[in-house]
Amino acid sequence: MPAVIQVTPNPTVRKAPPKVVGPTNANPIRPTKKLPQYMINEGLARQPIQFDATKHLNFEKPSKLYTMEEIGLAGEGISNTAASEPFSLFTPEAIKQMRAEIFSPGVLENNQFASAFASNMIRGYGPKLAPFIFDAYNSPEFLRVISDLAGLDLVPASDWETGHTNVWFEDGQVDVNRTEKSAFSWHRDSFPFVCVTMLSDCTGMTGGETAMRMGTGGIMKVRGPSMGTSCIMQGRYIEHAALTAEGIPERIAIVTAFRPKDPLVTDELILTGSRPISHKEDLYYQYSKYRLDVIEARSRHQFKKILEHKRYGRDFDANEMKQWLAQQRDFIDAWIEELI
Numbered sequence: 001m002p003a004v005i006q007v008t009p010n011p012t013v014r015k016a017p018p019k020v021v022g023p024t025n026a027n028p029i030r031p032t033k034k035l036p037q038y039m040i041n042e043g044l045a046r047q048p049i050q051f052d053a054t055k056h057l058n059f060e061k062p063s064k065l066y067t068m069e070e071i072g073l074a075g076e077g078i079s080n081t082a083a084s085e086p087f088s089l090f091t092p093e094a095i096k097q098m099r100a101e102i103f104s105p106g107v108l109e110n111n112q113f114a115s116a117f118a119s120n121m122i123r124g125y126g127p128k129l130a131p132f133i134f135d136a137y138n139s140p141e142f143l144r145v146i147s148d149l150a151g152l153d154l155v156p157a158s159d160w161e162t163g164h165t166n167v168w169f170e171d172g173q174v175d176v177n178r179t180e181k182s183a184f185s186w187h188r189d190s191f192p193f194v195c196v197t198m199l200s201d202c203t204g205m206t207g208g209e210t211a212m213r214m215g216t217g218g219i220m221k222v223r224g225p226s227m228g229t230s231c232i233m234q235g236r237y238i239e240h241a242a243l244t245a246e247g248i249p250e251r252i253a254i255v256t257a258f259r260p261k262d263p264l265v266t267d268e269l270i271l272t273g274s275r276p277i278s279h280k281e282d283l284y285y286q287y288s289k290y291r292l293d294v295i296e297a298r299s300r301h302q303f304k305k306i307l308e309h310k311r312y313g314r315d316f317d318a319n320e321m322k323q324w325l326a327q328q329r330d331f332i333d334a335w336i337e338e339l340i
């Protein structure tokens with residue numbers, strides 16, 4: 001078992017993050033920039049292997065874990081962890097297999113997207129086409145590592161947000177590269193936590209840091225990951241930007257988004273970032289499926305609570321019930337708003 005880091009979850013009640021607005025009715029855009037042949041060849045050469053945590057995880061603690069207090073955002077977010085310095089997570093064999101699955105013919109056929117922010121993204125391919133990637137991100141060993149760093153138990157947000165891959169490569173068109181390398185302007189993510197893993201050799205890279213806006217208004221920079229290393233960030237609650245990276249011919253980062261495993265924990269996951277780069281019907285199905293599960297678990301929990309109360313002869317607390325109902329109403333209202 002990899003070493004664990006204990007971070008105390010943040011138990012305080014905090015204010016909701018600002019509403020994030022984005023395109024609502026865009027149909028997914030397909031990339032116009034064709035992937036280099038060497039990437040396609042990696043996919044064609046794929047030899048399927050089974051994920052094995054003892055062989056494919058190589059976790060080492062990050063040199064530094066930043067807390068929400070340290071960046072001046074005490075009491076915000078759903079845990080005390082803000083972000084990490086890059087840490088070793090996967091072995092070279094795992095990285096190679098992830099690349100081979102991402103570039104495999106079945107995945108490339110229907111799962112390439114583009115947006116105003118990035119010209120090539122590969123996402124939404126699901127476990128049938130990429131079993132190694134899905135087994136890795138859903139393995140108990142991986143989830144233990146990521147949950148310990150985050151300071152609360154996490155699970156992948158959905159299949160759509162498992163293994164989202166940003167692909168950037170040098171194609172000789174200077175203008176396009178310029179805008180894109182510095183494309184990710186200040187923003188908040190749609191998900192509580194993300195884990196970013198670098199699938200490219202970053203030897204010779206300059207820049208590529210992530211900048212975080214501190215509560216004081218100042219800016220803190222975190223080093224970007226290099227080949228095989230990963231970073232986590234509580235991106236829904238921290239305004240951040242990816243800084244320009246120079247000096248490398250390709251930059252491929254695989255990103256998985258997470259939500260709290262415990263249905264009783266605050267859940268403010270939204271679909272703003274996903275909607276323009278997803279098949280909407282499937283995205284809404286996955287979102288509604290997990291939210292119905294959350295509502296069911298919360299209702300069962302509340303049901304048991306009032307039964308226990310009564311069993312001990314205590315008066316029914318109508319105010320407490322009203323408060324619970326109002327919280328669920330907010331959760332459902334936010335859900336309705338997302339199904340545009």
Ligand SMILES: [Fe+2]
Binds near residue numbers: 187188189235240
């Ligand atoms: Fe982000």
